[in-house]
Amino acid sequence: QQQVKQSPQSLIVQKGGIPIINCAYENTAFDYFPWYQQFPGKGPALLIAIRPDVSEKKEGRFTISFNKSAKQFSLHIMDSQPGDSATYFCAATDYGNNRLAFGKGNQVVVIP
């Protein structure tokens, strides 16, 4: 059973565009929602994370928007660059558990 669902599966954008990746979850016990970035041949690396007490968080060009009532959260990559081309995974877990449930991932390609 997929606890976290991601959409769309892949995105191709021009440099400077704003790819948006959406995730939905079911478990209301989840209280930590990270996004991981993975390059080919590498392990996932934490990009940005949010807790449900805020609706938005920005770190550099990356922004998470969180909608607790809809049980959805999304990643926006502002002013995207070719170096942002990677696979992005959303995940979720609950406090004291720390067992990440990952989505299936989205491949983002930024064309120069």
Next chain:
Amino acid sequence: EAGVAQSPRYKIIEKRQSVAFWCNPISGHATLYWYQQILGQGPKLLIQFQNNGVVDDSQLPKDRFSAERLKGVDSTLKIQPAKLEDSAVYLCASSLDRWNTEAFFGQGTRLTVV
């Protein structure tokens, strides 16, 4: 700060053979995880250790998979006997403790079972 180290990077074995993967977490990290990442999917947790004790192994296929973390530092994951569907990248991750939510991942071991 050194990251999570894993070895080997790649392994090709025939079905029904056995294989072992090794992980050295970030120094001082009490919690260690093994994830399985099948091509085109997100990582799936296999087992979680807190120091040298197992916290959760509910998704570990215990008839063929085993893992240990004897001294609370390094860990090994073993598959015996391997099946074709075990072909995947096996990722080790660590975090300061089970309440510190940032997990750091190693590069993984890519296993191909033929």
